[in-house]
Amino acid sequence: MSEAEVTREGSLGQRPGREASPGSEGGRRRRRGGRRGERAMVPDAEFRSYYGRPIIKAPTWAATDIAGYLFLGGLAGASSVLAFGAEVTGRPALARAAKAGALGAISLSTAALIHDLGRPERFVNMLRVAKPTSPMSMGSWILVAYGPAAGLAAVTDATGLFRRIGRAATGWTALTGPAVVSYTSVLIADTAVPAWHEAYRELPFVFAGSGAAAAAGLGLVAAPVRETAPARGAAVFGAVLDVAATRLLERRLGPIAEPYRTGRGGRLMRAAQALTVAGAAGAAVFAGRSRAAAALCGGALLAGSACTRFGIFEAGRASAEDPRYTVMVQRGRREPSG
Incomplete structure:
Protein backbone atom coordinates (compact mmCIF):
# COMPACT_ATOMS: atom_id res chain seq x y z
CA MET A 1 0.00 0.00 0.00
CA SER A 2 1.11 3.55 -0.65
CA GLU A 3 1.96 5.79 2.28
CA ALA A 4 0.13 8.69 0.59
CA GLU A 5 -3.54 9.39 1.41
CA VAL A 6 -5.70 11.10 -1.18
CA THR A 7 -8.08 13.80 0.10
CA ARG A 8 -10.01 16.66 -1.44
CA GLU A 9 -7.05 18.91 -0.83
CA GLY A 10 -4.69 16.55 -2.60
CA SER A 11 -2.27 13.80 -1.56
CA LEU A 12 -1.07 13.63 2.00
CA GLY A 13 2.03 11.87 3.20
CA GLN A 14 3.60 11.70 -0.25
CA ARG A 15 7.35 11.20 -0.34
CA PRO A 16 9.32 14.35 -1.20
CA GLY A 17 10.58 14.55 -4.72
CA ARG A 18 7.77 12.37 -6.09
CA GLU A 19 5.71 15.19 -7.53
CA ALA A 20 5.31 15.06 -11.27
CA SER A 21 5.55 18.53 -12.70
CA PRO A 22 5.71 19.36 -16.38
CA GLY A 23 9.22 19.94 -17.63
CA SER A 24 10.88 18.81 -14.40
CA GLU A 25 13.71 16.28 -14.27
CA GLY A 26 11.46 13.75 -12.62
CA GLY A 27 8.67 14.19 -15.14
CA ARG A 28 8.14 12.23 -18.31
CA ARG A 29 10.59 13.37 -20.96
CA ARG A 30 9.50 13.88 -24.51
CA ARG A 31 11.06 12.02 -27.40
CA ARG A 32 13.55 13.72 -29.65
CA GLY A 33 11.90 16.37 -31.77
CA GLY A 34 9.74 17.74 -28.93
CA ARG A 35 9.72 21.28 -27.60
CA ARG A 36 13.00 23.02 -27.00
CA GLY A 37 14.58 22.37 -23.63
CA GLU A 38 12.94 19.01 -23.11
CA ARG A 39 15.17 15.94 -22.99
CA ALA A 40 14.55 12.68 -24.82
CA MET A 41 13.30 9.79 -22.71
CA VAL A 42 14.52 7.20 -25.26
CA PRO A 43 18.21 7.32 -26.29
CA ASP A 44 19.14 7.66 -29.94
CA ALA A 45 18.83 4.38 -31.79
CA GLU A 46 22.07 2.57 -32.42
CA PHE A 47 21.92 0.76 -35.73
CA ARG A 48 23.45 -2.69 -35.78
CA SER A 49 22.91 -6.00 -37.51
CA TYR A 50 21.40 -9.18 -36.10
CA TYR A 51 24.05 -10.62 -33.74
CA GLY A 52 26.69 -8.60 -35.63
CA ARG A 53 26.37 -10.79 -38.71
CA PRO A 54 26.91 -9.35 -42.24
CA ILE A 55 23.81 -7.73 -43.65
CA ILE A 56 24.67 -8.53 -47.25
CA LYS A 57 26.44 -11.53 -48.69
CA ALA A 58 30.13 -10.87 -49.34
CA PRO A 59 31.42 -11.63 -52.86
CA THR A 60 32.47 -15.26 -53.19
CA TRP A 61 34.55 -14.64 -56.30
CA ALA A 62 38.18 -15.71 -56.31
CA ALA A 63 40.53 -12.74 -56.32
CA THR A 64 42.73 -14.27 -59.00
CA ASP A 65 39.74 -14.61 -61.30
CA GLY A 85 48.49 6.32 -81.32
CA ALA A 86 51.82 4.60 -81.96
CA GLU A 87 50.73 3.47 -85.43
CA VAL A 88 49.55 6.87 -86.64
CA THR A 89 52.75 8.52 -85.35
CA GLY A 90 55.07 6.04 -87.09
CA ARG A 91 56.23 3.91 -84.15
CA PRO A 92 55.79 0.35 -85.47
CA ALA A 93 57.60 -1.50 -82.67
CA LEU A 94 55.52 0.15 -79.95
CA ALA A 95 52.34 -0.43 -81.97
CA ARG A 96 53.15 -4.12 -82.43
CA ALA A 97 53.95 -4.61 -78.75
CA ALA A 98 50.75 -2.88 -77.68
CA LYS A 99 48.63 -4.92 -80.11
CA ALA A 100 50.15 -8.17 -78.95
CA GLY A 101 49.71 -7.14 -75.33
CA ALA A 102 46.07 -6.22 -75.94
CA LEU A 103 45.34 -9.60 -77.52
CA GLY A 104 47.09 -11.52 -74.74
CA ALA A 105 45.44 -9.51 -71.98
CA ILE A 106 41.90 -9.75 -73.35
CA SER A 107 42.32 -13.49 -73.92
CA LEU A 108 43.44 -14.04 -70.34
CA MET A 136 27.03 -7.66 -67.19
CA SER A 137 25.00 -8.01 -70.39
CA MET A 138 26.56 -4.93 -71.96
CA GLY A 139 30.01 -5.99 -70.81
CA SER A 140 29.64 -9.35 -72.52
CA TRP A 141 28.74 -7.67 -75.78
CA ILE A 142 31.61 -5.19 -75.41
CA LEU A 143 34.02 -8.12 -75.10
CA VAL A 144 32.54 -9.74 -78.21
CA ALA A 145 32.83 -6.49 -80.16
CA TYR A 146 36.38 -5.87 -79.02
CA GLY A 147 38.08 -9.27 -78.72
CA PRO A 148 38.02 -10.51 -82.36
CA ALA A 149 39.13 -7.10 -83.62
CA ALA A 150 42.05 -7.10 -81.16
CA GLY A 151 43.07 -10.51 -82.46
CA LEU A 152 42.79 -9.36 -86.06
CA ALA A 153 44.88 -6.25 -85.41
CA ALA A 154 47.65 -8.23 -83.71
CA VAL A 155 47.78 -11.08 -86.27
CA THR A 156 47.79 -8.84 -89.34
CA ASP A 157 50.54 -6.70 -87.84
CA ALA A 158 52.67 -9.74 -86.97
CA THR A 159 52.23 -11.43 -90.37
CA GLY A 160 52.13 -8.37 -92.61
CA LEU A 161 49.01 -9.72 -94.36
CA PHE A 162 45.81 -7.78 -95.03
CA ARG A 163 47.23 -4.51 -93.78
CA ARG A 164 44.15 -2.45 -94.61
CA ILE A 165 41.96 -4.79 -92.63
CA GLY A 166 44.50 -4.65 -89.82
CA ARG A 167 44.44 -0.86 -89.78
CA ALA A 168 40.65 -0.86 -89.67
CA ALA A 169 40.73 -3.35 -86.81
CA THR A 170 43.26 -1.19 -84.97
CA GLY A 171 40.99 1.84 -85.30
CA TRP A 172 37.98 -0.16 -84.10
CA THR A 173 39.81 -1.43 -81.00
CA ALA A 174 40.89 2.14 -80.22
CA LEU A 175 37.22 3.15 -80.24
CA THR A 176 35.98 0.23 -78.16
CA GLY A 177 39.05 0.02 -75.91
CA PRO A 178 37.93 2.73 -73.45
CA ALA A 179 34.67 0.84 -72.90
CA VAL A 180 36.66 -2.32 -72.12
CA VAL A 181 38.74 -0.33 -69.62
CA SER A 182 35.86 1.24 -67.71
CA TYR A 183 32.81 -1.02 -68.00
CA THR A 184 34.11 -3.29 -65.23
CA SER A 185 33.96 -0.37 -62.80
CA VAL A 186 30.27 0.06 -63.62
CA LEU A 187 29.83 -3.70 -63.21
CA ILE A 188 31.09 -3.82 -59.62
CA ALA A 189 29.49 -0.49 -58.66
CA ASP A 190 26.12 -1.97 -59.64
CA THR A 191 26.30 -4.35 -56.67
CA ALA A 192 25.22 -3.81 -53.06
CA VAL A 193 28.84 -3.88 -51.82
CA PRO A 194 29.21 -0.55 -49.95
CA ALA A 195 32.81 0.33 -50.90
CA TRP A 196 32.01 -0.28 -54.57
CA HIS A 197 28.46 0.98 -54.87
CA GLU A 198 29.10 4.29 -53.09
CA ALA A 199 32.20 4.93 -55.26
CA TYR A 200 30.29 4.72 -58.54
CA ARG A 201 31.28 8.28 -59.50
CA GLU A 202 35.04 7.89 -59.12
CA LEU A 203 35.66 4.23 -60.00
CA PRO A 204 35.49 4.73 -63.81
CA PHE A 205 38.21 7.37 -63.56
CA VAL A 206 40.32 5.21 -61.25
CA PHE A 207 40.02 2.31 -63.70
CA ALA A 208 40.80 4.54 -66.70
CA GLY A 209 43.91 5.98 -65.06
CA SER A 210 45.07 2.59 -63.83
CA GLY A 211 44.52 1.04 -67.27
CA ALA A 212 46.46 3.81 -69.00
CA ALA A 213 49.35 3.36 -66.57
CA ALA A 214 49.38 -0.40 -67.20
CA ALA A 215 49.42 0.02 -70.98
CA ALA A 216 52.22 2.56 -70.66
CA GLY A 217 54.16 0.12 -68.50
CA LEU A 218 53.80 -2.62 -71.10
CA GLY A 219 55.00 -0.26 -73.82
CA LEU A 220 58.03 0.79 -71.78
CA VAL A 221 58.97 -2.83 -71.14
CA ALA A 222 58.48 -4.12 -74.69
CA ALA A 223 59.35 -1.25 -77.06
CA PRO A 224 62.73 0.32 -77.87
CA VAL A 225 63.52 3.55 -76.04
CA ARG A 226 63.38 5.66 -79.21
CA GLU A 227 59.67 4.84 -79.63
CA THR A 228 58.45 5.14 -76.05
CA ALA A 229 57.43 8.80 -76.04
CA PRO A 230 53.68 8.03 -76.25
CA ALA A 231 54.05 5.46 -73.49
CA ARG A 232 55.85 7.94 -71.25
CA GLY A 233 53.08 10.48 -71.78
CA ALA A 234 50.43 7.85 -71.05
CA ALA A 235 52.27 6.91 -67.85
CA VAL A 236 52.12 10.45 -66.47
CA PHE A 237 48.51 10.94 -67.57
CA GLY A 238 47.38 7.62 -66.12
CA ALA A 239 49.17 8.12 -62.81
CA VAL A 240 47.74 11.60 -62.28
CA LEU A 241 44.21 10.45 -63.10
CA ASP A 242 44.49 7.33 -60.95
CA VAL A 243 45.88 9.09 -57.87
CA ALA A 244 43.54 12.09 -58.12
CA ALA A 245 40.41 9.97 -58.56
CA THR A 246 41.41 7.69 -55.68
CA ARG A 247 41.96 10.66 -53.36
CA LEU A 248 38.60 12.13 -54.36
CA LEU A 249 36.93 8.77 -53.74
CA GLU A 250 38.36 8.50 -50.24
CA ARG A 251 37.39 12.06 -49.35
CA ARG A 252 33.83 11.86 -50.67
CA LEU A 253 33.02 8.47 -49.13
CA GLY A 254 34.28 9.47 -45.69
CA PRO A 255 34.02 6.58 -43.17
CA ILE A 256 32.80 4.19 -45.89
CA ALA A 257 36.22 4.54 -47.57
CA GLU A 258 37.92 3.01 -44.52
CA PRO A 259 38.41 -0.40 -46.26
CA TYR A 260 40.50 1.40 -48.88
CA ARG A 261 42.87 2.56 -46.15
CA THR A 262 42.97 -0.37 -43.73
CA GLY A 263 43.47 -4.11 -43.85
CA ARG A 264 44.58 -5.98 -46.94
CA GLY A 265 42.79 -3.58 -49.24
CA GLY A 266 44.55 -0.62 -47.66
CA ARG A 267 47.98 -2.22 -47.96
CA LEU A 268 47.40 -2.99 -51.63
CA MET A 269 46.13 0.52 -52.35
CA ARG A 270 49.15 2.12 -50.67
CA ALA A 271 51.48 -0.12 -52.64
CA ALA A 272 49.58 0.77 -55.82
CA GLN A 273 49.97 4.50 -55.20
CA ALA A 274 53.68 4.21 -54.44
CA LEU A 275 54.44 2.02 -57.47
CA THR A 276 52.35 4.12 -59.84
CA VAL A 277 53.83 7.45 -58.76
CA ALA A 278 57.39 6.07 -58.79
CA GLY A 279 56.89 4.44 -62.19
CA ALA A 280 55.40 7.57 -63.75
CA ALA A 281 58.07 9.85 -62.31
CA GLY A 282 60.80 7.52 -63.51
CA ALA A 283 59.19 7.27 -66.93
CA ALA A 284 59.11 11.05 -67.28
CA VAL A 285 62.72 11.57 -66.16
CA PHE A 286 64.78 8.46 -66.91
CA ALA A 287 62.90 6.11 -69.26
CA GLY A 288 63.79 8.11 -72.36
CA ARG A 289 67.51 7.68 -71.70
CA SER A 290 68.03 4.09 -70.63
CA ARG A 291 66.51 0.78 -71.71
CA ALA A 292 66.97 -0.64 -68.22
CA ALA A 293 65.28 2.38 -66.61
CA ALA A 294 62.38 2.11 -69.05
CA ALA A 295 61.88 -1.56 -68.23
CA LEU A 296 62.10 -0.92 -64.48
CA CYS A 297 59.58 1.93 -64.63
CA GLY A 298 57.31 -0.13 -66.86
CA GLY A 299 57.36 -3.00 -64.40
CA ALA A 300 56.46 -0.63 -61.54
CA LEU A 301 53.51 0.76 -63.51
CA LEU A 302 52.20 -2.71 -64.32
CA ALA A 303 52.55 -3.81 -60.71
CA GLY A 304 50.89 -0.62 -59.46
CA SER A 305 47.90 -1.12 -61.75
CA ALA A 306 47.51 -4.73 -60.63
CA CYS A 307 47.67 -3.66 -56.97
CA THR A 308 44.97 -1.05 -57.62
CA ARG A 309 42.54 -3.64 -59.00
CA PHE A 310 43.30 -6.19 -56.29
CA GLY A 311 43.10 -3.47 -53.61
CA ILE A 312 39.68 -2.34 -54.81
CA PHE A 313 38.53 -5.96 -54.85
CA GLU A 314 39.70 -6.60 -51.29
CA ALA A 315 38.25 -3.31 -50.02
CA GLY A 316 34.87 -4.25 -51.43
CA ARG A 317 34.95 -7.68 -49.86
CA ALA A 318 35.91 -6.21 -46.46
CA SER A 319 33.09 -3.66 -46.60
CA ALA A 320 30.55 -6.39 -47.33
CA GLU A 321 31.74 -8.58 -44.45
CA ASP A 322 31.49 -5.78 -41.86
CA PRO A 323 27.84 -4.73 -41.27
CA ARG A 324 28.92 -1.27 -40.11
CA TYR A 325 29.47 -0.08 -43.66
CA THR A 326 26.09 -1.28 -44.90
CA VAL A 327 24.46 0.45 -41.93
CA MET A 328 26.34 3.69 -42.64
CA VAL A 329 25.06 3.72 -46.20
CA GLN A 330 21.45 3.12 -45.15
CA ARG A 331 21.72 5.71 -42.40
CA GLY A 332 23.11 8.29 -44.78
CA ARG A 333 20.18 7.76 -47.13
CA ARG A 334 17.64 7.96 -44.31
CA GLU A 335 18.78 11.08 -42.48
CA PRO A 336 18.34 13.71 -45.24
CA SER A 337 14.70 12.69 -45.73
CA GLY A 338 13.97 12.62 -42.00
Whole structure:
Protein backbone atom coordinates (compact mmCIF):
# COMPACT_ATOMS: atom_id res chain seq x y z
CA MET A 1 0.00 0.00 0.00
CA SER A 2 1.11 3.55 -0.65
CA GLU A 3 1.96 5.79 2.28
CA ALA A 4 0.13 8.69 0.59
CA GLU A 5 -3.54 9.39 1.41
CA VAL A 6 -5.70 11.10 -1.18
CA THR A 7 -8.08 13.80 0.10
CA ARG A 8 -10.01 16.66 -1.44
CA GLU A 9 -7.05 18.91 -0.83
CA GLY A 10 -4.69 16.55 -2.60
CA SER A 11 -2.27 13.80 -1.56
CA LEU A 12 -1.07 13.63 2.00
CA GLY A 13 2.03 11.87 3.20
CA GLN A 14 3.60 11.70 -0.25
CA ARG A 15 7.35 11.20 -0.34
CA PRO A 16 9.32 14.35 -1.20
CA GLY A 17 10.58 14.55 -4.72
CA ARG A 18 7.77 12.37 -6.09
CA GLU A 19 5.71 15.19 -7.53
CA ALA A 20 5.31 15.06 -11.27
CA SER A 21 5.55 18.53 -12.70
CA PRO A 22 5.71 19.36 -16.38
CA GLY A 23 9.22 19.94 -17.63
CA SER A 24 10.88 18.81 -14.40
CA GLU A 25 13.71 16.28 -14.27
CA GLY A 26 11.46 13.75 -12.62
CA GLY A 27 8.67 14.19 -15.14
CA ARG A 28 8.14 12.23 -18.31
CA ARG A 29 10.59 13.37 -20.96
CA ARG A 30 9.50 13.88 -24.51
CA ARG A 31 11.06 12.02 -27.40
CA ARG A 32 13.55 13.72 -29.65
CA GLY A 33 11.90 16.37 -31.77
CA GLY A 34 9.74 17.74 -28.93
CA ARG A 35 9.72 21.28 -27.60
CA ARG A 36 13.00 23.02 -27.00
CA GLY A 37 14.58 22.37 -23.63
CA GLU A 38 12.94 19.01 -23.11
CA ARG A 39 15.17 15.94 -22.99
CA ALA A 40 14.55 12.68 -24.82
CA MET A 41 13.30 9.79 -22.71
CA VAL A 42 14.52 7.20 -25.26
CA PRO A 43 18.21 7.32 -26.29
CA ASP A 44 19.14 7.66 -29.94
CA ALA A 45 18.83 4.38 -31.79
CA GLU A 46 22.07 2.57 -32.42
CA PHE A 47 21.92 0.76 -35.73
CA ARG A 48 23.45 -2.69 -35.78
CA SER A 49 22.91 -6.00 -37.51
CA TYR A 50 21.40 -9.18 -36.10
CA TYR A 51 24.05 -10.62 -33.74
CA GLY A 52 26.69 -8.60 -35.63
CA ARG A 53 26.37 -10.79 -38.71
CA PRO A 54 26.91 -9.35 -42.24
CA ILE A 55 23.81 -7.73 -43.65
CA ILE A 56 24.67 -8.53 -47.25
CA LYS A 57 26.44 -11.53 -48.69
CA ALA A 58 30.13 -10.87 -49.34
CA PRO A 59 31.42 -11.63 -52.86
CA THR A 60 32.47 -15.26 -53.19
CA TRP A 61 34.55 -14.64 -56.30
CA ALA A 62 38.18 -15.71 -56.31
CA ALA A 63 40.53 -12.74 -56.32
CA THR A 64 42.73 -14.27 -59.00
CA ASP A 65 39.74 -14.61 -61.30
CA ILE A 66 37.82 -11.38 -60.82
CA ALA A 67 40.57 -8.97 -59.74
CA GLY A 68 42.71 -10.47 -62.49
CA TYR A 69 39.83 -9.99 -64.92
CA LEU A 70 39.55 -6.33 -63.90
CA PHE A 71 43.28 -5.72 -64.32
CA LEU A 72 43.72 -7.55 -67.63
CA GLY A 73 40.66 -5.91 -69.18
CA GLY A 74 42.04 -2.47 -68.34
CA LEU A 75 45.45 -3.39 -69.73
CA ALA A 76 43.91 -4.67 -72.97
CA GLY A 77 41.64 -1.72 -73.69
CA ALA A 78 44.23 0.93 -72.91
CA SER A 79 46.89 -0.93 -74.92
CA SER A 80 44.68 -0.75 -78.00
CA VAL A 81 44.41 3.02 -77.65
CA LEU A 82 48.18 3.24 -77.25
CA ALA A 83 48.68 0.98 -80.29
CA PHE A 84 46.56 3.24 -82.46
CA GLY A 85 48.49 6.32 -81.32
CA ALA A 86 51.82 4.60 -81.96
CA GLU A 87 50.73 3.47 -85.43
CA VAL A 88 49.55 6.87 -86.64
CA THR A 89 52.75 8.52 -85.35
CA GLY A 90 55.07 6.04 -87.09
CA ARG A 91 56.23 3.91 -84.15
CA PRO A 92 55.79 0.35 -85.47
CA ALA A 93 57.60 -1.50 -82.67
CA LEU A 94 55.52 0.15 -79.95
CA ALA A 95 52.34 -0.43 -81.97
CA ARG A 96 53.15 -4.12 -82.43
CA ALA A 97 53.95 -4.61 -78.75
CA ALA A 98 50.75 -2.88 -77.68
CA LYS A 99 48.63 -4.92 -80.11
CA ALA A 100 50.15 -8.17 -78.95
CA GLY A 101 49.71 -7.14 -75.33
CA ALA A 102 46.07 -6.22 -75.94
CA LEU A 103 45.34 -9.60 -77.52
CA GLY A 104 47.09 -11.52 -74.74
CA ALA A 105 45.44 -9.51 -71.98
CA ILE A 106 41.90 -9.75 -73.35
CA SER A 107 42.32 -13.49 -73.92
CA LEU A 108 43.44 -14.04 -70.34
CA SER A 109 40.77 -11.70 -69.01
CA THR A 110 38.02 -13.62 -70.81
CA ALA A 111 39.50 -16.91 -69.60
CA ALA A 112 39.46 -15.63 -66.00
CA LEU A 113 35.81 -14.60 -66.34
CA ILE A 114 34.80 -17.96 -67.81
CA HIS A 115 36.73 -19.79 -65.09
CA ASP A 116 34.81 -17.85 -62.45
CA LEU A 117 31.51 -18.63 -64.18
CA GLY A 118 32.38 -22.31 -64.00
CA ARG A 119 31.31 -23.39 -67.48
CA PRO A 120 32.03 -21.74 -70.87
CA GLU A 121 28.40 -22.04 -71.96
CA ARG A 122 27.38 -19.61 -69.22
CA PHE A 123 29.29 -16.88 -71.01
CA VAL A 124 27.61 -17.82 -74.29
CA ASN A 125 24.21 -17.75 -72.58
CA MET A 126 24.78 -14.12 -71.57
CA LEU A 127 24.82 -13.25 -75.28
CA ARG A 128 21.30 -14.51 -75.85
CA VAL A 129 19.92 -11.09 -74.91
CA ALA A 130 21.20 -7.52 -74.93
CA LYS A 131 19.92 -5.65 -71.89
CA PRO A 132 21.09 -2.00 -71.76
CA THR A 133 20.27 -1.72 -68.04
CA SER A 134 22.53 -4.67 -67.17
CA PRO A 135 26.28 -3.92 -66.94
CA MET A 136 27.03 -7.66 -67.19
CA SER A 137 25.00 -8.01 -70.39
CA MET A 138 26.56 -4.93 -71.96
CA GLY A 139 30.01 -5.99 -70.81
CA SER A 140 29.64 -9.35 -72.52
CA TRP A 141 28.74 -7.67 -75.78
CA ILE A 142 31.61 -5.19 -75.41
CA LEU A 143 34.02 -8.12 -75.10
CA VAL A 144 32.54 -9.74 -78.21
CA ALA A 145 32.83 -6.49 -80.16
CA TYR A 146 36.38 -5.87 -79.02
CA GLY A 147 38.08 -9.27 -78.72
CA PRO A 148 38.02 -10.51 -82.36
CA ALA A 149 39.13 -7.10 -83.62
CA ALA A 150 42.05 -7.10 -81.16
CA GLY A 151 43.07 -10.51 -82.46
CA LEU A 152 42.79 -9.36 -86.06
CA ALA A 153 44.88 -6.25 -85.41
CA ALA A 154 47.65 -8.23 -83.71
CA VAL A 155 47.78 -11.08 -86.27
CA THR A 156 47.79 -8.84 -89.34
CA ASP A 157 50.54 -6.70 -87.84
CA ALA A 158 52.67 -9.74 -86.97
CA THR A 159 52.23 -11.43 -90.37
CA GLY A 160 52.13 -8.37 -92.61
CA LEU A 161 49.01 -9.72 -94.36
CA PHE A 162 45.81 -7.78 -95.03
CA ARG A 163 47.23 -4.51 -93.78
CA ARG A 164 44.15 -2.45 -94.61
CA ILE A 165 41.96 -4.79 -92.63
CA GLY A 166 44.50 -4.65 -89.82
CA ARG A 167 44.44 -0.86 -89.78
CA ALA A 168 40.65 -0.86 -89.67
CA ALA A 169 40.73 -3.35 -86.81
CA THR A 170 43.26 -1.19 -84.97
CA GLY A 171 40.99 1.84 -85.30
CA TRP A 172 37.98 -0.16 -84.10
CA THR A 173 39.81 -1.43 -81.00
CA ALA A 174 40.89 2.14 -80.22
CA LEU A 175 37.22 3.15 -80.24
CA THR A 176 35.98 0.23 -78.16
CA GLY A 177 39.05 0.02 -75.91
CA PRO A 178 37.93 2.73 -73.45
CA ALA A 179 34.67 0.84 -72.90
CA VAL A 180 36.66 -2.32 -72.12
CA VAL A 181 38.74 -0.33 -69.62
CA SER A 182 35.86 1.24 -67.71
CA TYR A 183 32.81 -1.02 -68.00
CA THR A 184 34.11 -3.29 -65.23
CA SER A 185 33.96 -0.37 -62.80
CA VAL A 186 30.27 0.06 -63.62
CA LEU A 187 29.83 -3.70 -63.21
CA ILE A 188 31.09 -3.82 -59.62
CA ALA A 189 29.49 -0.49 -58.66
CA ASP A 190 26.12 -1.97 -59.64
CA THR A 191 26.30 -4.35 -56.67
CA ALA A 192 25.22 -3.81 -53.06
CA VAL A 193 28.84 -3.88 -51.82
CA PRO A 194 29.21 -0.55 -49.95
CA ALA A 195 32.81 0.33 -50.90
CA TRP A 196 32.01 -0.28 -54.57
CA HIS A 197 28.46 0.98 -54.87
CA GLU A 198 29.10 4.29 -53.09
CA ALA A 199 32.20 4.93 -55.26
CA TYR A 200 30.29 4.72 -58.54
CA ARG A 201 31.28 8.28 -59.50
CA GLU A 202 35.04 7.89 -59.12
CA LEU A 203 35.66 4.23 -60.00
CA PRO A 204 35.49 4.73 -63.81
CA PHE A 205 38.21 7.37 -63.56
CA VAL A 206 40.32 5.21 -61.25
CA PHE A 207 40.02 2.31 -63.70
CA ALA A 208 40.80 4.54 -66.70
CA GLY A 209 43.91 5.98 -65.06
CA SER A 210 45.07 2.59 -63.83
CA GLY A 211 44.52 1.04 -67.27
CA ALA A 212 46.46 3.81 -69.00
CA ALA A 213 49.35 3.36 -66.57
CA ALA A 214 49.38 -0.40 -67.20
CA ALA A 215 49.42 0.02 -70.98
CA ALA A 216 52.22 2.56 -70.66
CA GLY A 217 54.16 0.12 -68.50
CA LEU A 218 53.80 -2.62 -71.10
CA GLY A 219 55.00 -0.26 -73.82
CA LEU A 220 58.03 0.79 -71.78
CA VAL A 221 58.97 -2.83 -71.14
CA ALA A 222 58.48 -4.12 -74.69
CA ALA A 223 59.35 -1.25 -77.06
CA PRO A 224 62.73 0.32 -77.87
CA VAL A 225 63.52 3.55 -76.04
CA ARG A 226 63.38 5.66 -79.21
CA GLU A 227 59.67 4.84 -79.63
CA THR A 228 58.45 5.14 -76.05
CA ALA A 229 57.43 8.80 -76.04
CA PRO A 230 53.68 8.03 -76.25
CA ALA A 231 54.05 5.46 -73.49
CA ARG A 232 55.85 7.94 -71.25
CA GLY A 233 53.08 10.48 -71.78
CA ALA A 234 50.43 7.85 -71.05
CA ALA A 235 52.27 6.91 -67.85
CA VAL A 236 52.12 10.45 -66.47
CA PHE A 237 48.51 10.94 -67.57
CA GLY A 238 47.38 7.62 -66.12
CA ALA A 239 49.17 8.12 -62.81
CA VAL A 240 47.74 11.60 -62.28
CA LEU A 241 44.21 10.45 -63.10
CA ASP A 242 44.49 7.33 -60.95
CA VAL A 243 45.88 9.09 -57.87
CA ALA A 244 43.54 12.09 -58.12
CA ALA A 245 40.41 9.97 -58.56
CA THR A 246 41.41 7.69 -55.68
CA ARG A 247 41.96 10.66 -53.36
CA LEU A 248 38.60 12.13 -54.36
CA LEU A 249 36.93 8.77 -53.74
CA GLU A 250 38.36 8.50 -50.24
CA ARG A 251 37.39 12.06 -49.35
CA ARG A 252 33.83 11.86 -50.67
CA LEU A 253 33.02 8.47 -49.13
CA GLY A 254 34.28 9.47 -45.69
CA PRO A 255 34.02 6.58 -43.17
CA ILE A 256 32.80 4.19 -45.89
CA ALA A 257 36.22 4.54 -47.57
CA GLU A 258 37.92 3.01 -44.52
CA PRO A 259 38.41 -0.40 -46.26
CA TYR A 260 40.50 1.40 -48.88
CA ARG A 261 42.87 2.56 -46.15
CA THR A 262 42.97 -0.37 -43.73
CA GLY A 263 43.47 -4.11 -43.85
CA ARG A 264 44.58 -5.98 -46.94
CA GLY A 265 42.79 -3.58 -49.24
CA GLY A 266 44.55 -0.62 -47.66
CA ARG A 267 47.98 -2.22 -47.96
CA LEU A 268 47.40 -2.99 -51.63
CA MET A 269 46.13 0.52 -52.35
CA ARG A 270 49.15 2.12 -50.67
CA ALA A 271 51.48 -0.12 -52.64
CA ALA A 272 49.58 0.77 -55.82
CA GLN A 273 49.97 4.50 -55.20
CA ALA A 274 53.68 4.21 -54.44
CA LEU A 275 54.44 2.02 -57.47
CA THR A 276 52.35 4.12 -59.84
CA VAL A 277 53.83 7.45 -58.76
CA ALA A 278 57.39 6.07 -58.79
CA GLY A 279 56.89 4.44 -62.19
CA ALA A 280 55.40 7.57 -63.75
CA ALA A 281 58.07 9.85 -62.31
CA GLY A 282 60.80 7.52 -63.51
CA ALA A 283 59.19 7.27 -66.93
CA ALA A 284 59.11 11.05 -67.28
CA VAL A 285 62.72 11.57 -66.16
CA PHE A 286 64.78 8.46 -66.91
CA ALA A 287 62.90 6.11 -69.26
CA GLY A 288 63.79 8.11 -72.36
CA ARG A 289 67.51 7.68 -71.70
CA SER A 290 68.03 4.09 -70.63
CA ARG A 291 66.51 0.78 -71.71
CA ALA A 292 66.97 -0.64 -68.22
CA ALA A 293 65.28 2.38 -66.61
CA ALA A 294 62.38 2.11 -69.05
CA ALA A 295 61.88 -1.56 -68.23
CA LEU A 296 62.10 -0.92 -64.48
CA CYS A 297 59.58 1.93 -64.63
CA GLY A 298 57.31 -0.13 -66.86
CA GLY A 299 57.36 -3.00 -64.40
CA ALA A 300 56.46 -0.63 -61.54
CA LEU A 301 53.51 0.76 -63.51
CA LEU A 302 52.20 -2.71 -64.32
CA ALA A 303 52.55 -3.81 -60.71
CA GLY A 304 50.89 -0.62 -59.46
CA SER A 305 47.90 -1.12 -61.75
CA ALA A 306 47.51 -4.73 -60.63
CA CYS A 307 47.67 -3.66 -56.97
CA THR A 308 44.97 -1.05 -57.62
CA ARG A 309 42.54 -3.64 -59.00
CA PHE A 310 43.30 -6.19 -56.29
CA GLY A 311 43.10 -3.47 -53.61
CA ILE A 312 39.68 -2.34 -54.81
CA PHE A 313 38.53 -5.96 -54.85
CA GLU A 314 39.70 -6.60 -51.29
CA ALA A 315 38.25 -3.31 -50.02
CA GLY A 316 34.87 -4.25 -51.43
CA ARG A 317 34.95 -7.68 -49.86
CA ALA A 318 35.91 -6.21 -46.46
CA SER A 319 33.09 -3.66 -46.60
CA ALA A 320 30.55 -6.39 -47.33
CA GLU A 321 31.74 -8.58 -44.45
CA ASP A 322 31.49 -5.78 -41.86
CA PRO A 323 27.84 -4.73 -41.27
CA ARG A 324 28.92 -1.27 -40.11
CA TYR A 325 29.47 -0.08 -43.66
CA THR A 326 26.09 -1.28 -44.90
CA VAL A 327 24.46 0.45 -41.93
CA MET A 328 26.34 3.69 -42.64
CA VAL A 329 25.06 3.72 -46.20
CA GLN A 330 21.45 3.12 -45.15
CA ARG A 331 21.72 5.71 -42.40
CA GLY A 332 23.11 8.29 -44.78
CA ARG A 333 20.18 7.76 -47.13
CA ARG A 334 17.64 7.96 -44.31
CA GLU A 335 18.78 11.08 -42.48
CA PRO A 336 18.34 13.71 -45.24
CA SER A 337 14.70 12.69 -45.73
CA GLY A 338 13.97 12.62 -42.00
